[in-house]
Amino acid sequence: MAVAVATEEPPHFVPSGRPELVRSVPDITEVSTDGDVLATNLALAGITIWVFFSSVLFNQTMAQHRDEMTGWFAWLPDRKRLPKLPATSGIVERVALPVLVLSGMGILYGLLEPGFGLNEASVVLFLSVTIGVGVVGFFYSSVEAWARRTSLGSVASVRTFPLALLVAAASVALSKLLDLHPGVVYGFAASCVVLGTATEQAGEGRALVAPVTACLALSVLCWLLLAPARSFPVDGVAHVLEGIAVIIFIGGLEGLLVNLLPLDVMDGAKIYRWSRRAWFALLLLCAFLFWHVLLNSQRQYFDSLREASSAAVLVAFLLYTLAGAGLWAWFKWGGRPGGKTLAAEVTPVE
Numbered sequence: 001m002a003v004a005v006a007t008e009e010p011p012h013f014v015p016s017g018r019p020e021l022v023r024s025v026p027d028i029t030e031v032s033t034d035g036d037v038l039a040t041n042l043a044l045a046g047i048t049i050w051v052f053f054s055s056v057l058f059n060q061t062m063a064q065h066r067d068e069m070t071g072w073f074a075w076l077p078d079r080k081r082l083p084k085l086p087a088t089s090g091i092v093e094r095v096a097l098p099v100l101v102l103s104g105m106g107i108l109y110g111l112l113e114p115g116f117g118l119n120e121a122s123v124v125l126f127l128s129v130t131i132g133v134g135v136v137g138f139f140y141s142s143v144e145a146w147a148r149r150t151s152l153g154s155v156a157s158v159r160t161f162p163l164a165l166l167v168a169a170a171s172v173a174l175s176k177l178l179d180l181h182p183g184v185v186y187g188f189a190a191s192c193v194v195l196g197t198a199t200e201q202a203g204e205g206r207a208l209v210a211p212v213t214a215c216l217a218l219s220v221l222c223w224l225l226l227a228p229a230r231s232f233p234v235d236g237v238a239h240v241l242e243g244i245a246v247i248i249f250i251g252g253l254e255g256l257l258v259n260l261l262p263l264d265v266m267d268g269a270k271i272y273r274w275s276r277r278a279w280f281a282l283l284l285l286c287a288f289l290f291w292h293v294l295l296n297s298q299r300q301y302f303d304s305l306r307e308a309s310s311a312a313v314l315v316a317f318l319l320y321t322l323a324g325a326g327l328w329a330w331f332k333w334g335g336r337p338g339g340k341t342l343a344a345e346v347t348p349v350e
Contacts, residue, residue, distance in 0.1 A: 017120045017121055017124055017236065017239040018121060018124070018239055018242070019113050019121045019122070019124055019125040019128070019243065020113055020114055020121075021112050021113050021125060021181075021182045021183065021246070022124075022125065022128065022182075022239075022242055022243045022246045024181050024182045025182055025226070025246045025249065025250065025293070025294065026293060026297050027223070027226040027227040027230065028223065028224055028226070028227055029227050030297065031292060031293055031297040032297055037292075037296075037297075037299065038292070040296065040299070041288055041291040041292040041296055042288060044287075044291040044296065044314075045284055045287035045288040045290075045291055046284075047314070048257075048283070048287040048290070048291070049280065049283055049284060049287060051321050052260065052261055052262065052268075052283060053262070054321045055261050055262045055263055056262050056272070097160045097162070098134070098160045098189075098190075101160050101161070101162055101164060101165060101189055102130045102133060102134045102189055103130060104165045104168070105129060105130070105133050105164060105165060105168045105189060106125075106126040106127070106129040106130035106133075107126065108165065108168040108169055108172055109125075109129045109133070109168055109171075109172065109183075109185055110122060110125050110126050110129065111172050112172060112175055112182070112183040112185075113125050124239045124240055124243050125243060127240055127243070127244075128240060128242075128243025128244050128246065128247045129185075129243075129247050131244050131247075132187070132243070132244045132245075132246070132247025132248045132251055133185070133187045133189050133247060133251050134189060134190075135218075135244075135248055136187035136188065136189075136215065136218070136219075136247075136248055136251045136252045136255060137161065137164070137187060137188045137189035137190035137191075138158060138189075138190045139214070139215065139218060140188060140190075140211045140214070140215045140252075140255075141158040141159075141188075141190040141191055141192045141211075142158055143210055143211040143214045143215070144156070144192040144207075144208065144210070144211040145157060145158055145192045146210075147207040147208070147210040147211060148192065148194060148204075148207050151203060151206060151207040151210075152203060152204065152207055154194050154195075155194070155195040156192050156193065156194045156195065157192070157193050157195070158190055158191075158192060158193070159190065159191055159192075159193045160189065160190055161188060161189055161190050161191040164186070164188060164189045164190075167186050167188075168186065171183070171184040171185065171186050172184075178313070178316060180313070182246075182250060182294065183250075184254055185247065185250045185251045185254055185255075186251065186254060186255050186258060187247070187248070187250070187251020187252050187254070187255040188251075188255045188259070192211075203274070204270045204274070205270040205271040205272070205273055205274025205275065205278075206274050206275070208267045208270055208271055209271060209274075209275075209278055209282070211267075212256060212259070212260070212267065212271070212282055213282070215252050215255075215256055216252070216253070216256055216282070216285065216286065218248065218252060219248060219249045219251075219252030219253045219256070219289075220249075220289070222244075222245040222246075222248040222249045222252075223245070223249040223289075223293065225245050226242065226245045226246065226249070229241040229242040229245050230242050249293075250294070253286060253289055253290060253294075254290065254294075256282075256286050257283075257286045257287065257290055260279065260282060260283045260286060262279070268283075295313065
């Protein structure tokens, strides 16, 4: 007598065409509305703001001791002596370079997916990253260029950001090191280039609130559209639409979170100097969504630390804070009065 045996799918089974990175992001119907979970993630967002606020100390230390810190890296080759790249034509700068950068980012961020290779899910993820990162980067930069032109009288244009490839490689390495899921996706593949400004830079922070707010609204909108995209009847189209929505949400949210660091090289420092309330409000919303949707959509209180991703991010935050405090302590107590360290007073022997 034949006996029917029910077989279970192996735990590593992945539905065809749906990348694991995309499936790991919960939509609005899958995140908890429990008050304790919301309070937990609000507290974690507060910790994030405190860590980011510690960057102010780091930034001030760098500003006060910029010359000495520059001397630490004197062994690096001078950028002025490096060979200049040949000038590119308009078609190369406007078409070929964006395609090359976005395709490279599609491959690099594709490495976040287990089993990335010649399969349907990998193709879906590649297309999703290429389109999604392109939308985030050029949307943010376009709004920034518009805001600078209208508020500051700047001459600004949008350019492809080739260094985004290095940022993508570093993001993937960090995600692998900390075992983060869905991973770090820095979605800014373009930048706003300012060629001249008619007004003072004091109002720069006010102008930068516009692209940050617009990009955050776009990211949240894509997250809200994630549930309808997952119910789309045509599988192939649905997978790509779902993937694009996820990448725009992750890339926009995490990109904004990094960009709101109050460091001089980030837009966050300019917004912080213009209005601490605006900086705090934007960072609070970004940090809360980061924790509540991406890292801890269900757990409450100390149970949230059982998630490896949550614990890893908190450890990284702690190390970042200690690094900033350590740099300040080095200049505070590691040298002599007047801000000169012992090493700075040593005259080299000729």
